[in-house]
Amino acid sequence: MDKFQTITGVAVPMPLVNIDTDMIIPKQFLKTVKRSGLGANLFDEMRFDKDGNEVPDFVLNQPAYRNAEVIVAGDNFGCGSSREHAPWALLDFGVKCVISTGFADIFFNNCFQNGILPIVLPKEQVELLMKEAEKGENARITIDLEKQEVSTSDGTAINFEVDPFKRQCLLDGLDDIDLTLEKSTSIEKFEEQAAASRPWV
Amino acid sequence: MSPKTLYDKIWDAHVIQEAEDGTCLLYIDRHLVHEVTSPQAFEGLRLSGRKVRAPDRTIAVPDHNVPTTADRLEHVENEESRVQLDTLDENAAEFGIHYYPVSDIRQGIVHIVGPEQGWTLPGMTVVCGDSHTATHGAFGSLAHGIxxxxxxxxxxxxxxxxxxxxxxxxxxxxxxxxxxxAKDITLSVVGATGAAGGTGYVIEYCGEAIRDLSMEGRMTVCNMAIEGGARAGLIAPDEKTFEYVMGRPHAPKGAQWETALAWWKTLFTDDDAHFDKVLTLKGEDIAPVVTWGTSPEDVLPITGVVPAASDFEGGKVAAVQRALDYMGLKAGTPLSEVPVDTVFIGSCTNGRIEDLRAAAAILKGKKIKDGIRAMVVPGSGLVRAQAEEEGLADIFMDAGFEWRLAGCSMCLAMNPDQLAPGERCAATSNRNFEGRQGRDGRTHLMSPEMAAAAAITGRLTDVREMI
Structure with a gap:
């Protein structure tokens, strides 16, 4: 996983509540056995019509937002399925950070596994950033994970909370499996104890 | 010792290590695997030269992509689906995990196969790359999607x-x-909490109406915990649970059964244990419900009318307007006047034998309305066989339903079972998202009884008029 570095980029406003993983990446794109290439189908059924033409009204098709790196989203972003194809598609498109009042649990975890930072902020602050994002390509937002700070082009700075372990993994680009394998002795010990106390498992 | 919830007890029994910031390393007793969310994981193992640590605890079954037509062993039309199914075959063999291939009568939806084969047991941790893993919580096991x-x-x-x-x-x-x-319970709970009301929580369902449910009903309830945003849903095991588990192929036997049972009987929430959030509904107040929108929280009794966007507040106003446009519904229309053209009975929510019995009881001796496409997709090959033995298959086919082979099918439409644009489906599945059952398809979620009733009348119908 790449290290998460400070981003300064265009933020796209997506105020719709309950944007689900089926919207982010519809099921017909889950048939792949690879992780790559899903950005072309990000928000496919909102972004393209039945014939594959761009839907001009859809925000990611507007010139200002074609290279967005941040999404400012309505409540409960990423609800629905466990498909990691959702963060894969976001990352492949170029999105490295999503800001909302809340995220669905599995999607939230999946983001961290792929170097995407999901930021939870109170409603007023998300609304402020939403307004900022609506200004288009002139409104660039900076995300500094080291300082845990989102700042707008006019200098407004907002601090955010993030799980310390997950933060470090993002900053260092750490692979969870390597970290866990360092604890193999503890896992073996647990397995021995469990085999004695719950032998039927 | 301070009183513990059921969740606390299962959690504590599986923590290997806890860091100062509360991050835990949790042991996983059962890992269920299907073809869609596993190929990249197995590929990752191969690239890093790693093995499956516990192949005996790992169980794979293809379900999402599999066609449900009789020719599926000879022919899978979609090439990508075929590759994904073949990849699971190969990975299961290469890594030596338990496997139920498409040709095996035990094949079916992973969340139906797990309990059926006795892989799911009380007090376990169970995970799967699928959000409806919550289903297994019905056994008092901590189960969630990853x-x-x-x-x-x-x-x-x-x-x-x-x-x-x-x-x-x-x-x-x-x-x-x-x-x-049970479906009306779980939909009503999601309606009450909202799609994010459970975020950050594990739900324990309890109370007389939950105790009264069969294991199948309890699985239906826990299955949709995720639709309210909860990490998992749990129900404390009791005599019904033990009776369901006993004798299943992978359930403990003999002396081990006794040891297991003794521990399972300790799996309940202690008196005075602390809950961070509580929701109470009266069983008597729950009506047969349907969804009208594109979020599982969009739930109303069948006696209700389609709401207006202006009935809502905040961000939901725009979402409801979008949902009404997508669903082709006008505010104020009685839900019982909404016509359907497709009926789907199946899925990990309602594809078990009891669901099929309930739907068949409504359909017995009746015909579905002309022009309706209706299908039953049993949750596993064994459910299908049992339904045939009990004569349910004949009832469905006599009524005009298609009788299919097991799989996820039209719940998420990764196989050929899909809605065409504009088609409207009475579905016993779990999600009514835009495009879920096919691009521009419209989904109304409900119980198997209600779906059967809709097939007969060709519109959303209050099943109470038929019983």
Whole structure:
């Protein structure tokens, strides 16, 4: 996983509540056995019509937002399925950070596994950033994970909370499996104890 | 010792290590695997030269992509689906995990196969790269969905790095009225909490109406915990649970059964244990419900009318307007006047034998309305065989339903079973998202009884008029 570095980029406003993983990446794109290439189908059924033409009204098709790196989203972003194809598609498109009042649990975890930072902020602050994002390509937002700070082009700075372990993994680009394998002795010990106390498992 | 919830007890029994910031390494007892969310995980193992740490705890079955037509062993039309199914075949063989291929009568939806084969047992931790893993919570096991990176993590280490969730209690008091089912309970709970009301929590469902449910009904309830945003749903095991589990192929036997049973009987929430959030619904107040929108929280009794966007507040106003446009519905229309052209009975929510019995009881001796496309997709090959033995298959086919082979099918439409644009479906599945059952398809979620009733009348129907 790449290290998460400070981003300064265009933020796209997506105020719709309950944007689900089926919207982010519809099921017909889950048939792949690879992780790559899903950005072309990000928000496919909102972004393209039945014939594959761009839907001009859809925000990611507007010139200002074609290279967005941040999404400012309505409540409960990423609800629905466990498909990691959702963060894969976001990352492949170029999105490295999503800001909302809340995220669905599995999607939230999946983001961290792929170097995407999901930021939870109170409603007023998300609304402020939403307004900022609506200004288009002139409104660039900076995300500094080291300082845990989102700042707008006019200098407004907002601090955010993030799980310390997950933060470090993002900053260092750490692979969870390597970290866990360092604890193999503890896992073996647990397995021995469990085999004695719950032998039927 | 301070009183513990059921969730606390299962959690504590599986923590290998806890860091100062509360990050835990949690042991995983059962890992269920299907073809869609696993190929990249197995590939990751191959690239890093790792093995599956506990192949005996890892169980794979193809379900999402499999066609449900009789020719599926000879022919899978979609090439990508075929590749994904073949990849699971190869990975299961290469890594030596338990496997139920498409040709095996035990094949079916992973969340139906797990309990059926006795892989799911009380007090276990169960994970799967699928959000409806919550289903297994019906046995008092801590079960939840994970992404593909975590699938790889569990394959390689048999553990997950986790933060503990908060405790939420959902109590359903009293008795359900006739025509009201487990599906109506779980949809009503999602309607009450909203799609994010459970975020950050593990829900324990309790109360008389939950105790009264069969194991099948309890699985239906826990299955949709995720639709309210909860990490998992749980129901404390009791005599019904033990009776369901006993004698299943992978359930403990003999002396081990006795040891297991003794522990399972300790799996309940202590008096005075703390819950961070509580929701109580009266069983008597729950009506047969349907969804009208594109979020599972969009739930109303069948006697209701389509709401208007202006009935809502905040961000939901725009979402409801969008949902009404997508669903082709006008505010004020009685839900019982909404016509349907497709009926789907199946899925990990309602594809078990009891669901098929309930739907067949409504359909017996009746015909579905002309022009309706209706299908039953049993949750597993064994459910299908049992339904045939009980004569249910004949009832469905005589009524005009198609009788299919097991799989996820039209719940998420990754196989050829899909809605065409504009088609409207009465579905017993779990999600009514835009495009879920096919691009521009429209989904109304409901119980198997209600779906059967809709097939007969060709519109959303109050099943109480038929019982």
């Amino acid at each position: 992404g593909t990176s975590e699938v790889e993590h569990v394959l390689a280490t048999q553990t997950l790095i986790q933060q503990k969730s908060k405790n939420m209690k959902v109590e359903i008091t009293g008795k359900l009225r006739p025509g009201v089912t």
